[in-house]
Amino acid sequence: MKLFECGIRYEKTMENGMQKKVTELYIVDALSFTEAESRIIGEMSCFISGEFDVVSEKITNYSELISTDSAEADKWYKVKINLITLDEKTMSEKKQPLYLLVQAHDIDDARSRLNEHMKGTMADWVCEAVQETKIMDVFLYAPDAPHKKAQTYEDKAAQEAAEAVASSPSCQRAAKRFIDSIPDGQKVTISATGCKDVVIDKTHDHEKVQDDA
Structure with missing residues (x-):
């Protein structure tokens, strides 16, 4: 699975009641650009009542994602760390860059969540940069425990609706x-x-x- 950044353009109602064309960024995990487009259309159809367009897609370089259930963590931060190893031949340090996407309330919170996530890491590492992104939300496949298969947001919503109806x-x-x-x-x-x-x-x-x- 790869993490794709998708740009969605639609007409949004602003706080002052005016309509404005905006482009928002979202992350989905998928195997291909075609699947990523299909997934983001399915996800956004649940939130946008009018028409919208997928105006951009790109594969990100995030190797890990650190998310949280905290309601206050309403931003996503791009974090670059360097894993430090020792070259046995030259005995010099080598830095291997690693990019993570961290959900947090602010930069300090992002650093705190990063430190907690990296606890127990065998290699030495240093945080080089923490930058707030314009990503609005992240949609990942959720494992469906009984059948061990992927469950999308709309699948989950449909299941919850069916359970509500049944009860x-x-x-x-x-x-x-x-x-x-x-x-x-x-x-x-x-x-x-x-x-x-x-x-x-x-x-x-x-x-x-x-x-x-």
Whole structure:
């Protein structure tokens, strides 16, 4: 996986109520430019109601990402560190640059999170630069624990919505009314794009609801 920086241009409503064309930067992880574009379109469709364009894409040089759940950490910082090793032949020090993307509240917070992240590192290292970026947010694939597969933001949102619907008494009653409205002796298949077919089978003495494999 690589981290891609994508530029999104759209018409944004400013604090004064005026509409203004803006370009914002976001990070996604993907295997190719095509996948990165598809992923950022899917992610931003959840947040932008109007039209928007992907105006730029580039592969970043970030080798690590340090994120946090802290609500105050609303900025992303580009951090350059140098890993210091010793050349056994010349006995001189060599510096290997490493770039990290750190989510933090300010520069001091970024440095603090970097130091915590680098604890236990075997090689010596020094922080050369910490710079605030214009990155608005980072979207990474989230592991889906039961199946060990990638789950995108929209997958997660759909799952949460489905769970909310399933736990709603009113929705449960509506589903029961729908099932009850199907005449005995009939078998109905409900299909939806991106979902498994749901079969309501009333051809026997009892109702049966199942997922098609």
